[in-house]
Amino acid sequence: MLTKTHECFDVSIEDRIAHIRLNRPQAMNTMNKAFWNELPEIVRDIDVNARARVIVISSTGKHFSAGMDLSVFAGGEKTGHDRYILAEALRSNIKRIQETFNCLEEARMPVLFALHGGVIGGAVDMISAGDIRWCTKDAFFSIMETNIAMTADVGTFPRLQRYIPEGWVKQMAYTGMRLPAATAKEIGLVNDLFDTQEEMLAAVMDVARQIAANSPLAVTGCKALINYGRDHSTADTLDYIGVWNAAMFPPPHMAEAFKAREEKRPADYPDLAPLRTTPM
Structure with missing residues (x-):
């Protein structure tokens, strides 16, 4: 800790x-x-x-x-x-x-x-x-x-x-x-x-x-899209959801989720990547 x-x-x-x-x-x-x-x-x-x-x-x-x-x-x-x-x-x-x-x-x-x-x-x-x-x-x-x-x-x-x-x-x-x-x-x-x-x-x-315990990528996507939808129209939000999933839809993470359920164990997802603090 x-x-x-x-x-x-x-x-x-x-x-x-x-x-x-x-x-x-x-x-x-x-x-x-x-x-x-x-x-x-x-x-x-x-x-x-x-x-x-x-x-x-x-x-x-x-x-x-x-x-x-x-x-x-x-x-x-x-x-x-x-x-x-x-x-x-x-x-x-x-x-x-x-x-x-x-x-x-x-x-x-x-x-x-x-x-x-x-x-x-x-x-x-x-x-x-x-x-x-x-x-x-x-x-x-x-x-x-x-x-x-x-x-x-x-x-x-x-x-x-x-x-x-x-x-x-x-x-x-x-x-x-x-x-x-x-x-x-x-x-x-x-x-x-x-x-x-x-x-x-x-x-x-x-x-x-x-x-x-859930996929960090899925959770941060939920937060980003819920907050976006709060401040934008339904049409704009649906379009943004499409762009998000087109760019960040994660088949390997989904496969791990299904495998973990089948094996009755916690899923092992990668953490979010650290961000840059400077432009380069």
């Missing part, structure tokens, strides 16, 4: 499953400056180097995350510039922060979230960029930004309404309310509820093992 500790995260990789845990429970796992740098570094390393076939993200302490750490807002004052120049710089900074969660959606392998306690503010942005979510019965979700006189800006609005009805997104955003776990399941934000974090993690890891 490969393990590594960062300022904001613990990372372990075992049986082709990468488990990323938020590890600042004393600070309610708020998202400080290190968080925004470490998360994309961790996820892109797993993705680019094909270190795992699925990523699970969970947390420690009382809450999954209380959202943005106030220290992120400190020290950004620039003197000698008018407000229009400062506004343009802020827009660029927001875009860089948004890219931190984009890496979850862009990763070739599925990203699964195991949630408990408060999932607040930036944490809602974060989980919206994942593939599947589960939570404990004590969990709640809040677009907290409205309550501190700002508008959520790191991914909640373009992504959350893909999973839940627009009316619920608007009610959460306009009021800053706490959405309870039972309602989150009812409207489709999470797949299931659990009494304890231990029970939830066991179930999520079971799903992760099922994913890891």
Whole structure:
């Protein structure tokens, strides 16, 4: 098992499953400056180097995350510039922060979230960029930004309404309310509820093992095509599926799948190839 500790995260990789845990429970796992740098570094390393076939993200302490750490807002004052120049710089900074969660959606392998306690503010942005979510019965979700006189800006609005009805997104955003776990399941934000974090993690890891046992090429194809279909017309998506399968339909992998079933053993599939990090 490969393990590594960062300022904001613990990372372990075992049986082709990468488990990323938020590890600042004393600070309610708020998202400080290190968080925004470490998360994309961790996820892109797993993705680019094909270190795992699925990523699970969970947390420690009382809450999954209380959202943005106030220290992120400190020290950004620039003197000698008018407000229009400062506004343009802020827009660029927001875009860089948004890219931190984009890496979850862009990763070739599925990203699964195991949630408990408060999932607040930036944490809602974060989980919206994942593939599947589960939570404990004590969990709640809040677009907290409205309550501190700002508008959520790191991914909640373009992504959350893909999973839940627009009316619920608007009610959460306009009021800053706490959405309870039972309602989150009812409207489709999470797949299931659990009494304890231990029970939830066991179930999520079971799903992760099922994913890891399948062909990585087929799984990444599913993620790519589902995400493409979400953002494009049916006709465009069907055409893209045809192009994908024309290029990457794998008869040897299928033969291995059938042989493994016949022999009643796990199939042995090749991992995804590492990606280039430079043009040449």
